[in-house]
Amino acid sequence: QVQLVESGGGLVQTGGSLRLSCAASGRTFSSYGMGWFRQAPGKEREFVAAISWKGASTYYTDSVKGRFTISRDNAKNTVFLQMNSLKPEDTAVYYCAASSSRIGVVQREYKYWGQGTQVTVSS
Secondary structure, three states: OOOEEEEOOEEEEOOOOEEEEEEEOOOOHHHOEEEEEEEOOOOOOEEEEEEOOOOOOEEEOHHHOOOEEEEEEHHHOEEEEEEOOOOHHHOEEEEEEEEOOOOOOOHHHEEEEOOOEEEEEEO
């Protein structure tokens, strides 16, 4: 069992930055691929970024490439999402998730989910 708690969301102006954190419980954090997803109002939840067990591999959805960076600190059981050059279309609830796969971009690969943190980007 893995419990995930996100933090770091908030209100920011266009062009600003936020750093999301996701703290995980359990001793086996390093054996999970981790991902970030987001859900905007009235839209389906979508993949944002993923990172492999030891952080050697990362994937991003096209709309955030070059602006967002996913990273992890296995010693602290934490995964991060650094978000720069934020745009109003990045406004959403952001969720972190854990997968028993090495790395995944599909929601069904993720077994554990956090409660989400709201990110609002004003224009």
